[in-house]
Amino acid sequence: xxxxxxxxxxxxxxxxxxxxxxxxxxxxxxxxxxxxxxxxxxxxxxxxxxxxxxxxxxxxxxxxxxxxxxxxxxxxxxxxxxxxxxxxxxxxxxxxxxxxxxxxxxxxxxxxxxxxxxxxxxxxxxxxxxxxxxxxxxxxxx
Amino acid sequence: xxxxxxxxxxxxxxxxxxxxxxxxxxxxxxxxxxxxxxxxxxxxxxxxxxxxxxxxxxxxxxxxxxxxxxxxxxxxxxxxxxxxxxxxxxxxxxxxxxxxxxxxxxxxxxxxxxxxxxxxxxxxxxxxxxxxxxxxxxxxxx
DNA sequence: ATATTACCTATGAAAACGATAGGTAATACC
DNA sequence: GGTATTACCTATCGTTTTCATAGGTAATAT
Numbered sequence: 006x007x008x009x010x011x012x013x014x015x016x017x018x019x020x021x022x023x024x025x026x027x028x029x030x031x032x033x034x035x036x037x038x039x040x041x042x043x044x045x046x047x048x049x050x051x052x053x054x055x056x057x058x059x060x061x062x063x064x065x066x067x068x069x070x071x072x073x074x075x076x077x078x079x080x081x082x083x084x085x086x087x088x089x090x091x092x093x094x095x096x097x098x099x100x101x102x103x104x105x106x107x108x109x110x111x112x113x114x115x116x117x118x119x120x121x122x123x124x125x126x127x128x129x130x131x132x133x134x135x136x137x138x139x140x141x142x143x144x145x146x147x
Numbered sequence: 148x149x150x151x152x153x154x155x156x157x158x159x160x161x162x163x164x165x166x167x168x169x170x171x172x173x174x175x176x177x178x179x180x181x182x183x184x185x186x187x188x189x190x191x192x193x194x195x196x197x198x199x200x201x202x203x204x205x206x207x208x209x210x211x212x213x214x215x216x217x218x219x220x221x222x223x224x225x226x227x228x229x230x231x232x233x234x235x236x237x238x239x240x241x242x243x244x245x246x247x248x249x250x251x252x253x254x255x256x257x258x259x260x261x262x263x264x265x266x267x268x269x270x271x272x273x274x275x276x277x278x279x280x281x282x283x284x285x286x287x288x289x
Numbered sequence: 290a291t292a293t294t295a296c297c298t299a300t301g302a303a304a305a306c307g308a309t310a311g312g313t314a315a316t317a318c319c
Numbered sequence: 320g321g322t323a324t325t326a327c328c329t330a331t332c333g334t335t336t337t338c339a340t341a342g343g344t345a346a347t348a349t
Binding site for chain 2: 292295296
């Protein structure tokens with residue numbers, strides 16, 4: 006599993022915000038209800054997105070969250086890396102993990118590095134705008 | 148993390164066996180020492196490889212494990228799928244997982260499916276023989 | 290008979306994951 | 320100024336997964 010619930014929730018929220026029209030803010034409660042996500046759990050995700058400057062947040066009535074860039078300018082990779090920490094396929098190539106003592110003579114390391122690059126290129130090549138277009142069937146709202 | 152220690156160990160063991168010349172069997176104890184892997188933990192991995200027919204195993208003195216096919220005929224994908232169970236990037240596309248209620252209108256599902264296929268193609272396109280060639284620097288034996 | 294080896298079941302420790310609880314700070318509205 | 324609304328923060332909890340250990344049984348060579 007390379008992308009956990011946390012990352013998938015983050016993507017869904019960002020898509021949800023991208024779908025919003027106008028300059029209004031969307032409160033967390035509303036996002037959570039619409040997406041069927043635990044409100045409290047979503048808090049930690051939104052906090053991360055806000056801290057990283059991915060979304061604007063305003064307190065109080067009429068407040069909430071909104072994107073501060075166009076959907077085209079958010080790559081799926083940037084969102085997933087923020088929430089997942091790393092998209093590495095193995096711990097061997099995860100930044101910050103203890104360096105493997107066998108890396109000097111590891112038969113598999115070039116393979117892992119190639120895969121990591123492939124995955125990174127894949128996610129960096131997809132934007133929120135692409136996801137919006139990909140929807141197979143319209144969701145029911147209500 | 149898409150490949151855990153278990154899968155990486157399995158790959159290392161298979162590479163180790165592929166490196167062996169002749170028809171001899173390699174006992175688990177020797178593999179574990181050579182690779183610096185917990186002997187007991189390795190037992191469960193070898194048992195899986197043996198049960199799946201990936202290796203031949205014989206009991207008693209002079210026994211142990213050996214490959215029963217050429218290194219070219221083992222794909223990395225087949226070994227990893229056996230030990231990891233699944234190489235899916237997300238639970239949404241993992242066989243056996245509870246079907247997602249949103250799959251009908253999920254913006255991201257096509258992306259996950261495309262990624263899964265890409266990863267599967269990647270691993271199925273690499274064999275043990277390829278890994279043997281990939282070694283950057285010869286390991287020290289002793 | 291004994292040593293060597295694979296094979297099997299159960300258990301334990303630690304980490305990751307998903308979620309919850311309870312509060313504080315900022316803003317809008319009256 | 321007071322109240323409702325909202326984001327923001329820290330801590331904890333229960334479950335699952337991961338990695339590893341323990342202790343035994345069955346097969347084979349000498």
